[in-house]
Amino acid sequence: MTSQTHGRLWVVATPIGNLDDFSPRAQETLKKVDVIAAEDTRHSGPLLARFGIGTRLVALHEHNERDEAERLVQRMREGVDVALISDAGTPLISDPGFRLVRAARAAGLTVSVVPGPCAAVAALSVAGLPSDRFVFEGFLPAKSGARRERLSTLADEPRTLVFYESSHRVRECLEDMVQAFGAERPAVLARELTKLFETVLDGTLADVVARVAADPNQERGEFVLIVAGRPEDEDARLAEGRRVFALLREELPPARAAKMAAAITGAPRKQLYEG
Incomplete structure (x- = not known):
């Protein structure tokens, strides 16, 4: 896939578990590029071998990314195509890679994505x-x-x-x-x-x-x-729950009053009972 023009960086998603989720486009891309930058070559090697992908692997992880990114960007300037993969799923999502992507874009290189699984x-x-x-x-x-x-x-x-x-x-x-x-x-x-x-x-x-x-x-x-995020009306709902709880408590035991007030207003029962 090497050419006389600048190379390209491909950001390629791999399966998070089920190997049937490894898309044909992702497999084809990884076969055609010149180098695959993998978070852990020992982890990715068996996956790639299973799909007949023999492209050369280099390691790119949190400890070497800064230096390795510079080297890979220089290789892409020389016409080499590089793919970035993580151990599983979509690269950069709680995984290394953003420094490489940032460096490639700063160098004016094309960065393309092959989307796929993300946990x-x-x-x-x-x-x-x-x-x-x-x-x-x-x-x-x-x-x-x-x-x-x-x-x-x-x-x-x-x-x-x-x-x-x-x-x-x-x-x-x-x-x-x-x-x-x-x-x-x-x-x-x-x-x-x-x-x-x-x-x-x-x-x-x-x-x-x-x-x-x-x-x-x-x-x-x-x-x-x-x-779930905190409901934006939670304060108002809690206030209404406490109001209803106070009324019901005049006639019912506290635990029963809290349960009914929670059912009526949607306020958390525990907070009504304790607060």
Whole structure:
């Protein structure tokens, strides 16, 4: 695919699980380019070999991207075509690559995309939560204190929140979300999307935490966490819920009054009962 003119950078999506999602265009592009820049060549090598793609691989990851981007841009200036792939899904989405794309565009080179799977978008499409406006937060901090601090800054965000999380932190992360967003906030945990053990758990954050705690298998695999944004009218709804709760409490036990007030107004029952 080398030519006398400048080369091109192709940003190519690969499967997130099911290999049938590897599009014919993506396969053809990866066969024709001169070099494939992969996040982890040991991971991508077997996938490419399975589809008969023998193009030369080079590693491009968070530790070498700055230097490697300069080298690849120079190669493209000389006429070499380069494809960028990540370990799975669409490159740059919580993966390396933006420095390479930015450098290529700054050099006046053409950057083209071969779209395909993306775990965040796949999870949104099956979550049943508002997707007309959403915020992708990627991975939260690994340390609990920093994670809780970050979640606290998102508590009033009205748009749907999308997170990636690892298996050894998913339960702890969910518990932190209960504290930050409230137990009644709607949420979805999408696990192992497109793979054999795919599961999608939905309900309130409290529901999802309980289901994960009850089934150790739900802590295995790769995860997308989606949390509904705070309703823009939540303050008014809570105020109305408290008003109704106060009236009902004159005639009913507090727990019963809170349950009925929540059903009538849509305000969180726990906040009515505790507040």
